[in-house]
Amino acid sequence: MNWLLVVEQCLNGLQLGVMLFLMAAGLTLVFGIMNFVNLAHGSLYMLGAYFAVAFLKWTGSFAASVVLALLATLVVGMLVEVIALRTLYERDHLDHVLATFGLILFFNELVAIAWGRAALFASVPPALGGFVEILPRLRYPLYRAVIILVGLAVALLLYVVVSRTRLGMLIRAGASNRTMVAALGVNIRLLYTVVFGFGAALAGLGGLMAGPIYTVQPGMGEEILIEVLVVIVIGGIGSIRGALVGAVVVGMVDTLGRAFLKPMLATVVSPAAADSAGPALASMLIYILMAAVLYFRPQGLFPATRS
């Protein structure tokens, strides 16, 4: 096992991690501020991918399709919040889960009606098609490298927005005591709508970047949503820092497990046993990790502080 391979696998893990982070950030933001469980977050990811494909066809420009798709998911997110979710905040978490699960079904069928059930063609834009030489003899696909950069940039941007701006201050205040914020004359309803739209756009960004490497089809959001929920449980519900750490940890553990668990097992047990146990164990690793975190630190690694 040479070290270049390990470095490349770490990059793969980081790339999967930032992808999960884009999803987890929006979800955890919504949960932290509104105390609202939004299972339909995966649907917004799916819409991001579909919008990007549709706008690319329409405009012919990748950059334009990215901007338009982001705006479109932002608008859809805000509309969903205003129309469907606003009335549910006072309800129980179980009601949130039921309602947003209904939204998943709704959006999957809507997309199937609008674009058909078959997967859409989505490819990496030619400009991002090649490879970059990150280290001598380590060529990495440019598109995946760009995903890493975009993800890290978004993380930085979120940090700045949340800790340095007035909006961020309101978000933090809303998370710790919403009644007080409302009493101070802040339009908390509008704040909620903005935050929800913001989270939707982040999911849309994840989706539109995922389109060229995964499959653009109805239900594409559910697979990743499961992993995102694991990320949030590990990172601590409601915390953006937790989401970042959790996402990178999950991405790394999953990727390195898939790559190296079997050969490592083979050094301990017989190769035949490693062959059968390796893949099964590798796909369970993140859930085992989640269970361990829940046992030793039920509040997650970086829990949000709330009253």
Add this chain to the structure above:
Amino acid sequence: MRTIKAATVLALVAALLAGPAGAADPLKIGFITSLSGPAGIIGKHMKDSVELALDHLGRKVGGLETEVIYGDDQRKPDVGKQLADEMLKKHRVHVVSGVIWSNVMLAVAPTVTGAGTLMVGTNAGPHELAGKMCHELYFTTSWQNDQTPEAMGKFMQDQGLTDVYAMAPNYAAGKDMISGFKRYFKGKVVAEVYTKLGQQDYQAEITQLRAANPKVVFVFYPGDMGIQFLKQYAQAGLREQIPLYSVYTVDEISIPAVGDAALGNFETRYWSPDLKNEANARYVGDFKKKFGYTPTFYGAQSYDGIMLIDSAVRAVKGDLSNKKGMVAAMRKADFKSTRGRFTYNNNHHPIQNFYLLRAVKGVGGDIELQIQKTVFENHKDAYYQDCPMKW
């Protein structure tokens, strides 16, 4: 007066319970497939083909009024089993059909045959059901899992290839595919890698693959997994470096979504839209006309499934209680299959031809699969001798 009233009520109840007097029992078929989620597109191909078969039969399978109850297994064995139970107990179906995934089939088929009901599988072909667990009431209109990769193994062996890196999802069919492949491929297999069923990202596996530097890659990735794998393999720049051979990966579902990332790829299959026979020409032509897209083997098998049931119901003249007669009729495979004439082996799995297919640019400029040559003629599966059934 009172007794007359009571008698009228009783008569009404009796009439209600008896149903429409004189009308023959309608035939009820339960069709289980994946209709939602990422595998929903496969289910759509199958459902559309069932509907086309019903159209071709004037909506009357075997001359009987027919009701098809569709069930969505969501690619989960437990959901599939629940559906089978519901179809048997609530809907009282006469035949259960469909099923894409081998792990679902292993839960559904014993449930159905155990209840004394006919099961006509139209995709999954786990080796257990062809061998020791074969059953009088279980038929399949597709294939046994190992057969298709056996054909690919034979082709690659004949090409003199070696140093193969084999990959498949970690479930019943994935294991069957690799063992079928190795039955005819005698060269060196560098590694066998199993990934999670439904996995989206293969970058970690592809990095390992490149590091192992094999001469050839063989994969089995059906449905959405195939789309993802083909794209990511091409994006990793490996398409030009290491030839990729596959089964059930490059098909009419994945080609429109991956485009040139499939061009030139080889597959083996028992069927293809360009297979020349009367039944297939009618199926493919009418399918394209009605639904506006190209059918897949998933669809062709499902169409055949309804036609097989039709032949059996006709043979017993609509007497659905005559299961022995229906089984005897099905064993003859006396219907116009989209694959042309085939026969059933003692384990109720087809003995059929397998062809080499290649993704090429068609007349209209779209990529399509075309038959190159026949790899196996009248090919039997490897498990029929383990099946105790004799007839």
